[in-house]
Amino acid sequence: MYTYNEIMAQGQKLERTKDIVQLMTFNEDAVDVVLFTGCGTSYYLAIAAARYYQTVTGAFAIAVPASELFLHTDTFILTHKKYLIIGISRSGTTSEIIMSLEHLNGAKNIRTMAVTCNSDTPMARLTNELIALNDISEKSVVMTQSFSNMLYALQLYAAKISGRTDILEQLEKIPALVxxxxxxxxxxxxxxxxxxxxxxxxxxxxxxxxxxxxxxxxxxxxxxxxxxxxxxxxxxxxxxxxxxxxxxxxxxxxxxxxxxxxxxxxxxxxxxxxxxxxxxxxxxxxxxxxxxxxxxxxxxxxxxxxxxxxxxxxxxxxxxxxxxxxxxxxxxxxxxxx
Amino acid sequence: MYTYNEIMAQGQKLERTKDIVQLMTFNEDAVDVVLFTGCGTSYYLAIAAARYYQTVTGAFAIAVPASELFLHTDTFILTHKKYLIIGISRSGTTSEIIMSLEHLNGAKNIRTMAVTCNSDTPMARLTNELIALNDISEKSVVMTQSFSNMLYALQLYAAKISGRTDILEQLEKIPALVxxxxxxxxxxxxxxxxxxxxxxxxxxxxxxxxxxxxxxxxxxxxxxxxxxxxxxxxxxxxxxxxxxxxxxxxxxxxxxxxxxxxxxxxxxxxxxxxxxxxxxxxxxxxxxxxxxxxxxxxxxxxxxxxxxxxxxxxxxxxxxxxxxxxxxxxxxxxxxxx
The missing domain is CATH 3.40.50.10490 (Glucose-6-phosphate isomerase like protein; domain 1)
Incomplete structure (x- = not known):
């Protein structure tokens, strides 16, 4: 039972994710909007991460399905505003996220970050920054530990970007609580x-x-x-x-x-x-x-x-x-x- | 059958809504975010209206359930940004929309507008501007012509605010198409x-x-x-x-x-x-x-x-x-x- 084992191993994986993200440094240049995007589970993760990010950092954050980002670009991207697009994908190969990143690539008002469980993918090559959780390698079709770990990584990222050590201290307790x-x-x-x-x-x-x-x-x-x-x-x-x-x-x-x-x-x-x-x-x-x-x-x-x-x-x-x-x-x- | 009659009378009601909104003038002062809010049907209307507004006007627009606006204010409202809150409610008396407007009333970075089918309500008194469609008076529990008419009113509003006469011309065809x-x-x-x-x-x-x-x-x-x-x-x-x-x-x-x-x-x-x-x-x-x-x-x-x-x-x-x-x-x- 892959799925069961992957659910039950989340505690240890979160410990590793904590260590990985805490050692990273990030581009801290201000933007007008941080736009989280993904498909399915990764889109739902984007919704949670966007609300968390805005509350912790005080910067605008929204979540948009990756498909809508390339199908209805004008509905979500304003050319006179600066964006950080954070693409979320377990595999780093989901069609819509790659199509969105390729579509937006090179726009002067956009920089990009990938959050993924696979650093050797088109998605990682298309983005300016990368949070790669290569320890997560689910055999299951459904996403379980990849969901919790990518969400946790984005919480640690928000806390680091905002310099909130009080929040980092709380987040450190999460692997044991899980x-x-x-x-x-x-x-x-x-x-x-x-x-x-x-x-x-x-x-x-x-x-x-x-x-x-x-x-x-x-x-x-x-x-x-x-x-x-x-x-x-x-x-x-x-x-x-x-x-x-x-x-x-x-x-x-x-x-x-x-x-x-x-x-x-x-x-x-x-x-x-x-x-x-x-x-x-x-x-x-x-x-x-x-x-x-x-x-x-x-x-x-x-x-x-x-x-x-x-x-x-x-x-x-x-x-x-x-x-x-x-x-x-x-x-x-x-x-x-x- | 109230519900059936209310559905079938939408064409005429939309004609009247067109005339009402076209005669109105609106506050055109710029804000950082236009936030559309409501409950249930009115929240779904807010989602459609927000995407429409951003595309037509080129200004940020988001939709938030009214309950979340007072329960998680910090998650949605940034104190250093200017907001226009557009509250949508058929009755103008729904608890959460009134609670949100009362909660945000008087904040220096916020102005408000009500879109409603009843101008003689707490909601109308709480807001700086008002689009009232008093011709809509549904007996049915479920919202039908109130949904299409309030959405149409907000489309006309976006077109007017942005000075897009080409869009107004298209919108004028809607009552007949419906x-x-x-x-x-x-x-x-x-x-x-x-x-x-x-x-x-x-x-x-x-x-x-x-x-x-x-x-x-x-x-x-x-x-x-x-x-x-x-x-x-x-x-x-x-x-x-x-x-x-x-x-x-x-x-x-x-x-x-x-x-x-x-x-x-x-x-x-x-x-x-x-x-x-x-x-x-x-x-x-x-x-x-x-x-x-x-x-x-x-x-x-x-x-x-x-x-x-x-x-x-x-x-x-x-x-x-x-x-x-x-x-x-x-x-x-x-x-x-x-």
């Missing part, structure tokens, strides 16, 4: 091994919205279960109509959202939904199942600590449904456009 | 009245991604059918694993995406999916069902012409499934946080 999160997965069987649970919704806001999207994708890729993601309070504005007794809602909570999340939990439970919380949780917070994340680090810095839970949820549910997580339906490891 | 689109709905019964079609995916990129999200919400609100939305080429990066013979994929095409959309259509059909195209379509483009939009206007300007198709799709499917579109499950017209 290691212990990986040990808590057994409690997830309450939802992953219950055949009456047929629909999964993941809710996260800010940087956690990227996690919610990635959680949905993991479950869909490995099990083809009906699942969706929203920003926490957005859920009431229409999508809540889907909730019934077959529905599980997993909420990523943060200090800033906790008060509102509690009311949301009750609204969902009233309609018959089963609610799981992953995140910060006070003694008062009530739900059907709670995975409490560390209070030692701030909401944004503990982002990666939440990752093992949704990866294990998808893996366990695949096993329960009799699917092979190593061979997801209709998918290949790298998407190449013909 | 009127004729409303007459084509009967062809949708191929998918809406086929019990073997159980899962719907909507794909759109750039401004059309906002439409794809809204299309998903309409169907979910009225019928609780399994449905999702993605950026067109993102769909191959994982979500395509869900496609089978019960799946309908509706693609919003544009000139810029057509070449890639054709390959995508084939990939989906190979897996058994039924593909509907709404948008620009050359003679060569093949799909299972094609709704060709007008070649008289550009991709971005014809945005609202695509709206009747997904609204009628949701309505027809609700009738086919024996649901009452006027009374969607678990929903109220305005969400008020307790």
């Amino acid at each position: 290691q212990s999160a990986l040990g808590n997965g057994q409690q997830l069987t309450q939802v992953t091994e219950d055949a009456s649970k047929k629909r999964f919704i993941f809710l996260g806001s800010g940087a956690y919205n990227g996690l919610a999207k990635e959680a949905t994708l993991k479950l869909k890729e490995m099990t083809q279960t009906e699942c969706e993601s929203y920003s926490n309070l957005e859920f009431r504005h229409g999508p809540i109509s889907i909730v019934d007794k077959e529905t599980v809602v997993i909420i990523f909570t943060q200090n800033e959202t906790e008060e509102y999340d509690q009311a949301l939990v009750k609204d969902i439970q009233k309609l018959g939904g089963f609610v799981v919380i992953i995140g910060i949780a006070s003694e008062e917070l009530e739900a059907d199942l709670i995975f409490k994340l560390s209070a030692e680090v701030d909401d944004l810095n503990r982002l990666v600590e939440a990752v093992p839970y949704f990866q294990l949820l998808a893996y366990q549910h695949a096993i329960f449904k009799g699917r092979n997580p190593d061979k997801p339906r209709n998918l290949t490891q790298v998407v190449k456009l013909s | 009127q004729s689109a409303l007459g084509n709905g009967q062809q949708l019964t191929q998918v809406t009245e086929d019990a073997s079609k159980k899962r719907f995916i909507f794909l759109g990129s750039g401004a059309y991604n906002g439409l794809a999200k809204e299309a998903t919400l309409k169907l979910k609100e009225m019928t609780q059918t399994e449905c999702e939305s993605y950026s067109n080429l993102e769909f191959r990066h994982g979500p395509i694993s869900i496609v089978d013979k019960e799946t309908v994929v509706i693609i919003f095409t544009q000139n810029e995406t057509e070449e890639y959309d054709q390959a995508l259509v084939k990939d989906i059909q190979k897996l058994g999916g039924f593909v509907v195209i709404i948008g620009i379509a050359s003679e060569e483009l093949e799909a299972d069902l094609i709704f060709k939009l007008s070649a008289e206007v550009d991709d971005l300007n014809r945005l609202v012409e695509a709206v009747p198709y997904f609204q009628l799709l949701a309505y027809q499917h609700a009738i086919f499934k024996g649901r009452n579109p006027d009374k969607p499950r678990n929903l109220t017209q305005v969400v008020k946080l307790s």
Whole structure:
């Protein structure tokens, strides 16, 4: 089982990623916009990284799917502004990211960086800077440790660029926190091994919205279960109509959202939904199942600590449904456009 | 049937909206970022409006859910940059939009505008400028003509602000084009009245991604059918694993995406999916069902012409499934946080 082993080895890999990024130096020239881009899992990573980057550095950051960057360039790139484009790709060979970088290459208002698990690729050769995590070499089609490690690398990058040693200190705790999160997965069987649970919704806001999207994708890729993601309070504005007794809602909570999340939990439970919380949780917070994340680090810095839970949820549910997580339906490891 | 009547009356309402906005004058002081915000349908409208605004005016525009704007203010608002916040709300009373505007009120780097169907509300009183479409007064819980009209108003606003009379001329054709689109709905019964079609995916990129999200919400609100939305080429990066013979994929095409959309259509059909195209379509483009939009206007300007198709799709499917579109499950017209 490649996938399981790759999920469970994340703790050690994150230690190595920490060492790699901490030793690097980066171009610190200011730009108007930092634009994070990728496809699928890497795009969801881009969403989380963009929100994290803007909050930590105080510079504009946005996330755009790589395909849109070359198809609708005028919609995203303004020629009178300076951009840093950060391309994210496990393989460094995904068609759309290469096409975007080639398309934008040489523009005077653009410099580029690659974040990848393979330094010997077209992507690395096309970019001005490179964060290469060559220790990550997943055999699985689905991205697991590559997601957490590339996200963690971009958090370390933001902290370094902004000179925030207080944040770096918090981030240093992450590999150990992830290691212990990986040990808590057994409690997830309450939802992953219950055949009456047929629909999964993941809710996260800010940087956690990227996690919610990635959680949905993991479950869909490995099990083809009906699942969706929203920003926490957005859920009431229409999508809540889907909730019934077959529905599980997993909420990523943060200090800033906790008060509102509690009311949301009750609204969902009233309609018959089963609610799981992953995140910060006070003694008062009530739900059907709670995975409490560390209070030692701030909401944004503990982002990666939440990752093992949704990866294990998808893996366990695949096993329960009799699917092979190593061979997801209709998918290949790298998407190449013909 | 309020909902049906409100959908079918869009053509006339858009004529009136055109007249209202064309007579208005707006504050043209430059800002660093135009931030569009709303909840649910209004948030999806914000996504489409932001992409449209940036492309037409050449000024940065982003879309943020209203709840995130007050819960994670630091993640979205930089104190050293000037913002125009454009709040969108049919009722002008939605809790999160009022909370956001109250929260940001008085900040020196922020001015505000309301886009609403009700000028006599807390929202209108909280903002510096106002686009009020008081002729729109939906009885239905789900937003239909309010969506198309507020989006159209924001397109006219962007064209006016940028002094683009060429774009205004294109936009003037929209009410008539929508009127004729409303007459084509009967062809949708191929998918809406086929019990073997159980899962719907909507794909759109750039401004059309906002439409794809809204299309998903309409169907979910009225019928609780399994449905999702993605950026067109993102769909191959994982979500395509869900496609089978019960799946309908509706693609919003544009000139810029057509070449890639054709390959995508084939990939989906190979897996058994039924593909509907709404948008620009050359003679060569093949799909299972094609709704060709007008070649008289550009991709971005014809945005609202695509709206009747997904609204009628949701309505027809609700009738086919024996649901009452006027009374969607678990929903109220305005969400008020307790």
